[in-house]
Amino acid sequence: xxxxxxxxxxxxxxxxxxxxxxxxxxxxxxxxxxxxxxxxxxxxxxxxxxxxxxxxxxxxxxxxxxxxxxxxxxxxxxxxxxxxxxxxxxxxxxxxxxxxxxxxxxxxxxxxxxxxxxxxxxxxxxxxxxxxxxxxxxxxxxxxxxxxxxxxxxxxxxxxxxxxxxxxxxxxxxxxxxxxxxxxxxxxxxxxxxxxxxxxxxxxxxxxxxxxxxxxxxxxxxxxxxxxxxxxxxxxxxxxxx
Amino acid sequence: xxxxxxxxxxxxxxxxxxxxxxxxxxxxxxxxxxxxxxxxxxxxxxxxxxxxxxxxxxxxxxxxxxxxxxxxxxxxxxxxxxxxxxxxxxxxxxxxxxxxxxxxxxxxxxxxxxxxxxxxxxxxxxxxxxxxxxxxxxxxxxxxxxxxxxxxxxxxxxxxxxxxxxxxxxxxxxxxxxxxxxxxxxxxxxxxxxxxxxxxxxxxxxxxxxxxxxxxxxxxxxxxxxxxxxxxxxxxxxxxxx
Ligand code: SF4
Ligand code: SF4
Numbered sequence: 084x085x086x087x088x089x090x091x092x093x094x095x096x097x098x099x100x101x102x103x104x105x106x107x108x109x110x111x112x113x114x115x116x117x118x119x120x121x122x123x124x125x126x127x128x129x130x131x132x133x134x135x136x137x138x139x140x141x142x143x144x145x146x147x148x149x150x151x152x153x154x155x156x157x158x159x160x161x162x163x164x165x166x167x168x169x170x171x172x173x174x175x176x177x178x179x180x181x182x183x184x185x186x187x188x189x190x191x192x193x194x195x196x197x198x199x200x201x202x203x204x205x206x207x208x209x210x211x212x213x214x215x216x217x218x219x220x221x222x223x224x225x226x227x228x229x230x231x232x233x234x235x236x237x238x239x240x241x242x243x244x245x246x247x248x249x250x251x252x253x254x255x256x257x258x259x260x261x262x263x264x265x266x267x268x269x270x271x272x273x274x275x276x277x278x279x280x281x282x283x284x285x286x287x288x289x290x291x292x293x294x295x296x297x298x299x300x301x302x303x304x305x306x307x308x309x310x311x312x313x314x315x316x317x318x319x320x321x322x323x324x325x
Numbered sequence: 326x327x328x329x330x331x332x333x334x335x336x337x338x339x340x341x342x343x344x345x346x347x348x349x350x351x352x353x354x355x356x357x358x359x360x361x362x363x364x365x366x367x368x369x370x371x372x373x374x375x376x377x378x379x380x381x382x383x384x385x386x387x388x389x390x391x392x393x394x395x396x397x398x399x400x401x402x403x404x405x406x407x408x409x410x411x412x413x414x415x416x417x418x419x420x421x422x423x424x425x426x427x428x429x430x431x432x433x434x435x436x437x438x439x440x441x442x443x444x445x446x447x448x449x450x451x452x453x454x455x456x457x458x459x460x461x462x463x464x465x466x467x468x469x470x471x472x473x474x475x476x477x478x479x480x481x482x483x484x485x486x487x488x489x490x491x492x493x494x495x496x497x498x499x500x501x502x503x504x505x506x507x508x509x510x511x512x513x514x515x516x517x518x519x520x521x522x523x524x525x526x527x528x529x530x531x532x533x534x535x536x537x538x539x540x541x542x543x544x545x546x547x548x549x550x551x552x553x554x555x556x557x558x559x560x561x562x563x564x565x566x567x
Contacts, residue, residue, distance in 0.1 A: 094542075095542045096538070096542060097538055097542075097551075097552050103551065104346065104347075104551070104553065105346075105510070105551035105552045105553040106550075106551045107541060107542065107547070107548060107549075107550055107551070107552065154545070155545045156542065156543070156544065156545045156548065157548055158548040158549050159548075159549070268347070282528060285527065285528075285531060286524060286527070289527060289559055289560055292556075292560060293560050293561075296338070296339055296560070299349060300336075300337045300338060300339075300349065300398065301398070302398065303396070303397045303398045305349070306349060306398065306399055306400040306401075307349075307400050307401070308348075308349055309339075309345065309346070309347035309348045309349070310339055310347050310349065311346070311347040311556070312556065312559075314534075314553070314554065314556075317531055317554075317559065318531055318534060318535050318538070319535075
């Protein structure tokens, strides 16, 4: 029986981003990341600041934690991080959820492969653009996308790139052209992580969203795409655990 | 060669609602509706106020209109109304779009069947809740969903219910329970169609969105669902043609 480093279990709430935006879901947030993005909105998962809150939990205990919060009011669980793809034995949790008829979504930046990727119902690969300060390992990313394609999983997979500026947008175009068969999402970045006033944050995020829409509409390299805000940030601002 | 009553061709812009929210798309808005919803946000398509703007266009002419506005910057077209399901010969347009590698989305309230429903890539059936003042014909709706299921089209189909109040929410639950296998979207209603200030409208819509999220999260009848705002209304308010 494997134990996972868990930082938060919360919900039900909505998924605020990406391929199943709006989906009623529970969240399990795992600790640890192999990246350190400049604008990471969950830096507490890897910067040591929440180290004392990490609980080592078995799949069984995670399941109990989910049921304690969500009762019978959910059928979908999102595993987020950090980078949950660091956890080799996550299939123990995924299988247990599937056994209860619960769908599983997961997001990772695509820095490493895990066999259990092929079991995720809604898999988001989110390579990080230049503004993050991180460098994409294209060989690893190619191999992840190829393996998912070979396993017939592309209908359960999406690519998502967060965009803060023109350079990020160029990066997004490059990703989309490299993997044209994978559903592609552009997401407006939130670099106002200190803004405590939700209404004022929503106004700024909507302005940036409009900028991103305008830029994508002008491009003929970005046609088969979806452009989304983080709807949870529009509603709850920078609050955690909602 | 059939001609269709067209009121607007515009884009590229994003789809603001439902199953492909955020998708880069062009819009073709057809005139005419068999309903008269109290809060219809496109009443000009059926109330006579824009009668003089209706152009009778062939599929070829619609295609030219799309290319004139969108150039090579789109691969998706949304046919909206009014109720485009009133147009029996729409397959002429759908086939032409598909012939150019363009995907087609369409929304209808589900008041009547058309054979070409099975050719739509993203088909939204949006039955109207009590607040609309309209009455759902369940026999017709049953038969539409059954035909789509029999044709193996449920993966291209979604149900969407706009919710203004508690009664609408009960109606939404009833629809979801009647058709549990169809992807289900709840959308927050906009009853502020006269509000000209986009920022103030966005604030009100986000408040209502939060209310709808809270209500859905409390329910154990609404689990396999997605809850969304109209993102175009958040960005552009009540402006037309964006
Ligand atoms: S990959 Fe994700 S969790 Fe890791 S540092 Fe970047 S944004 Fe944060
Ligand atoms: S069905 Fe749609 S277009 Fe027709 S009146 Fe109702 S909201 Fe308006």
